[in-house]
Amino acid sequence: MDIQAFVFFFLSAILIFASMRVITARNPVHAALHLILAFFTCGGIWALLQAEFLAIAIILVYVGAVMVLFLFVVMMLDINIDRIREGFWNYLPLGAMLGLLMVMEMGLVLGSKYFQVPAADAMIPAGVSNTKSIGVLMFTDFVYPFELASLILLVGMIAAIVLTYRGPKKSKYTNPNQQVFVKAKDRIRVLQMPVEKD
Amino acid sequence: MDALMNFGQGIFGGVWPAVWTLIKIVLIVAPLMLGVAYLTLAERKVIGYMQVRIGPNRVGPWGLIQPIADGLKLLLKEIIVPSKSNKGIFLIAPMLAIAPALAAWAVIPFTDTLVLANIDASLLYIMAITSIGVYGVILSGWASNSKYAFLGAMRSAAQMVSYEIAMGFSLICVLMVSNSLNLVDIVNAQDQGKFASWGLGFLSWNWLPLFPMFIVYLISGTAELNRAPFDVAEGESEIVAGFHIEYSGMAFALFFLAEYANMILVAALTSIMFMGGWLSPVGFLPDGIIWLFAKMSFVLLLFLWFRATFPRYRYDQLMRLGWKVFVPICLVWLVIVGVWMMSPLTIWK
Known part of the structure; x- marks a missing residue:
């Protein structure tokens, strides 16, 4: 077994373990942490496949930003395990259906060799920057889908604000402009007091 | 440099590139840790001078051994x-x-x-x-x-x-x-x-x-x-x-x-x-x-x-x-x- 295969199996073992723990851990914070580990290991496997841009991107975006906010929320929640367990049988049919769908999709992807789908030649010639080629493709051939995706994200962002906005709140705040332009004589007054005699 | 490479190749054989990388990592991390130690001293000295104090000056000449003493103290604490x-x-x-x-x-x-x-x-x-x-x-x-x-x-x-x-x-x-x-x-x-x-x-x-x-x-x-x-x-x-x-x-x-x-x-x-x-x-x-x-x-x-x-x-x-x-x-x-x-x-x- 060469070193590359060894690294692959090592990372895969961690990835599978972490993914299992995401759904079996009782403590939601532990589950979130295992999800972070899963993303990180996934980045490692992608780097092994010479997709270094994707590998760094998943760590930058998912581990560095998305999961921080996720963890932020999970830590603040007061999660009652028993109450979550109550709904188990109600949600089972929907969950089972989704699970089956995902298994089918994964089977189609993994079985592409068996179904004899012509695979793209993934070997990268030396001296070609992965990052650069993705950038060039993104801003030439795929510029409309790319812009469309960013528009969808913008809509999602505005939707989240609209859904949670409860109108202006009466809150005390200080206006930074006024703070900056404040003068000493607005705040303190120096008085001249003659010395009192007897 | 070539002599060092050949020497390492001779001793470690196939794993020499990994060992060489480890040596390079140590060569970066060790000075970095030393830099960290003396940055703490520099911080206390610089802020001391800015506030018209002397800063640490008891451990060693000009307090130069202060970070080592601090590190030892932290290592020994529970x-x-x-x-x-x-x-x-x-x-x-x-x-x-x-x-x-x-x-x-x-x-x-x-x-x-x-x-x-x-x-x-x-x-x-x-x-x-x-x-x-x-x-x-x-x-x-x-x-x-x-x-x-x-x-x-x-x-x-x-x-x-x-x-x-x-x-x-x-x-x-x-x-x-x-x-x-x-x-x-x-x-x-x-x-x-x-x-x-x-x-x-x-x-x-x-x-x-x-x-x-x-x-x-x-x-x-x-x-x-x-x-x-x-x-x-x-x-x-x-x-x-x-x-x-x-x-x-x-x-x-x-x-x-x-x-x-x-x-x-x-x-x-x-x-x-x-x-x-x-x-x-x-x-x-x-x-x-x-x-x-x-x-x-x-x-x-x-x-x-x-x-x-x-x-x-x-x-x-x-x-x-x-x-x-x-x-x-x-x-x-x-x-x-x-x-x-x-x-x-x-x-x-």
């Missing part, structure tokens, strides 16, 4: 684990803080050949690795099961996520003008242009054409480090010591080491990205690693100077600065640089 804390995460958190601080050094170029891993997307790697550092803070705050620690962690998480955006934008400007994500190429790109050919290299570095981004990066860097005046995560007058209040001994020391290693890292990145790295400021002096160290020392002095000068930001002011001041400045300057590069007046070819 690590107290709070009884209601989440023990595993409580102990992992300091490691999560220090690991990214060290891992980021893998791609930092000291000269154009002296770099551990000269990878294509080293700037992206730096951004990805440094963004993981926030987990140490968040998890320590949560696992301590203490309200002060938790408040500190929440503040720190919000602050680091906010300032990462401004930081990212300022770096985007740098990589636009250097047309590369590789740190070595970024430095080499600063060696071109009219001023560099006149022998006035320091005027062709990125700090001049990207001056607003330089300032934004420096201030966001200070905020990312949770350094004064952005140290609301520690805020000893409000939340005692923030996220590391429950830590003692070496576990606390790891947070301390991580903070100072990150300071040196941000200083190195500022020098590489905006101040020409190892390039010499004038034509008649040779380039060399000494220039990089001089520039890093200058940025580190700025950090210490900030701490001695500015009062701590209030939390809302800090968020306002990040979102309402820096992000708009970055967006406008990004467009300006883009137009500048496409116009006939461009200085980047």
